[in-house]
Amino acid sequence: MTSSTPDDTSTTARRRTKAPQTRAVALMDAAEQLFITKGIAATSIDDIAAGAQVAKGTFYLYFPSKEALLGALQQRFVDTFCARLQEAMDRHAPGKYRARLKAWVETGLETYLDNVALHDVVFHEYRPEDRRMRNDNVVITQLVTLLKQGDAAGVWEVEDATLTAVILFNALHGVADDTVAMGPHANPVADRRRRARALTRFFEQALRPDDGDDA
């Protein structure tokens, strides 16, 4: 890999000052790749620097520590994820709440599945204190907003939007994980679709107003 990339900003020389952004991104990309492949712990700064074709010391010019890099990677993951969902929702008119929710679910599952490896490495290894959710929070916020809007519009009825969002998000998360856990066999496409449908139905059911009886 990293083969024929035409990586030259200026003309010839070897040791050069590149746009800081470029460097940082290169470092992050390299790290991401390595983290997925070998795991965080097994990836040394040396590896990362090498992967980004920089000297080891250069790494520390852009990130104060391995941990900081991981933070940046998490941030990037969440941002990208959110953007993707937003985009998917926005393909439907603002008032089409059900459609938007469906888009959110489907794209969420899809995107998640397309990036589990990264997601897992970035969020599940090596983090002592920060509670799981904290990081995915923006995603949940996004969902909360949608739920509240739909509630206000009378499309569905949610009592505790946050709690509901948490439940739904985790359901999504779980289904995705389970899918992954099944291994890279089985009808990937059909399977995904089936699960997406089940999930959507679950969401809708969850938002469906009570029948009246129950307890």
Add this chain to the structure above:
Amino acid sequence: MTSSTPDDTSTTARRRTKAPQTRAVALMDAAEQLFITKGIAATSIDDIAAGAQVAKGTFYLYFPSKEALLGALQQRFVDTFCARLQEAMDRHAPGKYRARLKAWVETGLETYLDNVALHDVVFHEYRPEDRRMRNDNVVITQLVTLLKQGDAAGVWEVEDATLTAVILFNALHGVADDTVAMGPHANPVADRRRRARALTRFFEQALRPDDGDDA
């Protein structure tokens, strides 16, 4: 050195060669405590051995590696967790599916919340490859069984029991995490109860038969 010191700790035992089980348990207990307190990475085999009042080498007599110990800890966690849930369910007659499910949910949330620290340390740090679910699987199996029984009895109707179980379990997981994320403030008792109720209702809704149509 420390040669002929007749250091008897208990009554009968002369000094070494304790029941292997005892040793292993002592090691696990010490590790668990340390892992929670200082984190896995920061806990050395030395620490664990010291905590169990054993020589370092002895550790390797009972566990082939640090990683193996972690595995044993995970197993123990899941087993305990399951037993607790089973016990709670069994407090209700075999045919009382709704009650059993409710017990499952409530006890699950309760137990989870009572052991987050341990759960997190044991499941979220330092994972080489094992997919999240794999470990909690027994718990899910338990739920799957219940769901299928209820379905057979016509109490509710589930198409894909496993998928449903996954969803429900993750919903539970998520609510618990969210609760923890709120920090150790707020009305702990009332809060737990509120969440437990919301979760139960959620479960029931999810299991409620369709209205008939779909759109």
Add this chain to the structure above:
Amino acid sequence: MTSSTPDDTSTTARRRTKAPQTRAVALMDAAEQLFITKGIAATSIDDIAAGAQVAKGTFYLYFPSKEALLGALQQRFVDTFCARLQEAMDRHAPGKYRARLKAWVETGLETYLDNVALHDVVFHEYRPEDRRMRNDNVVITQLVTLLKQGDAAGVWEVEDATLTAVILFNALHGVADDTVAMGPHANPVADRRRRARALTRFFEQALRPDDGDDA
């Protein structure tokens, strides 16, 4: 970045290209301060450059290495020290040898005590090979000269002026160090005086001709 900012610090100067001397001195001053505060090893070229408000690369325009800077600092220390002593001696008529010697001793002790921190940092840390004495040599030369003049004038009698100077200088050094070692307590003024007197008497005794007998 920080491109077109018209950042004029002083009045006339446009920004760079200051008198080389000024730069070098600024660098030395900054280094001296930092060395005393944090120690030589803990002070990086970065720190020094920052302290002198210069870019790191600029440092190397004025000094070929950190070590060279240290050398310059040593030189400056000795020169200043000598100048101070000379000045003190010159406050007495050329022929007043005893008075000059006394001035040398007292000012030496005084000056040394006023600059121990610097002296120590500059002379005692981080020495590759230069023998202690080499650096203080000028001071000793100064004393040798005085001793010889006095000898020639018949005021006292010294066989080996150099050896005597070495002894006397080291006695001074030792008393000063001991004073410092006592910590910043005790009557500082009275104490210094007492020590200065003891030292002077010692010097005089040392230069006093033999009684005749002895061996």
Add this chain to the structure above:
Amino acid sequence: MTSSTPDDTSTTARRRTKAPQTRAVALMDAAEQLFITKGIAATSIDDIAAGAQVAKGTFYLYFPSKEALLGALQQRFVDTFCARLQEAMDRHAPGKYRARLKAWVETGLETYLDNVALHDVVFHEYRPEDRRMRNDNVVITQLVTLLKQGDAAGVWEVEDATLTAVILFNALHGVADDTVAMGPHANPVADRRRRARALTRFFEQALRPDDGDDA
């Protein structure tokens, strides 16, 4: 070097548990040698371990840090030095103060000269805070004792024994350093003798009671 030392406690195998003392001493010896040869800074733990034919990790089994090793080396130096002086003094009857002092001076100079390289490396490099004297203190204490005894016996008269000791000790130190600074040329034997004599005379002069006047 480290040639034909019969270094085997037990019989054959390679990785073996040696007497802790032995190991520590081996480490110290290796370090001492390397420090003298290449300087402290330039000597890595790796080097030391290799010199003592141990694994790097073993070093840390005996010394918590490089710095700690240096401390041990200093201690050893001072202890040895003192023992040597004491021994030399004790070759003279307890009451023979002048003889004992002379022995102290001569042996001091001799011993010092025989170990300058070590002394310098151990005391002059790399020590930020501890004041010079602190370490040689025991030696000074020894001298103080002698001075006081002689004073009590009326052999000489010292007002401030400590100050005098400091002066004398530093004079000795200085002469030794100067000798070294002359380089390894010149008549080493005759030179040493000459300097020892000068120093002794100096000491005696310094202890000789005042003539009575002062100016």
Add this chain to the structure above:
DNA sequence: TATGAATGAGCCTTCATTCAT
């Protein structure tokens, strides 16, 4: 079974120095 001295690979980080601009 139990011990704990010994091992040694490996990692993060620092920093003096260079050099294209």
Add this chain to the structure above:
DNA sequence: AATGAATGAAGGCTCATTCAT
């Protein structure tokens, strides 16, 4: 003359694991 991004060698230290006793 001045800059500061880039370099990369070097080093202290940790710790899981082994093995002679």
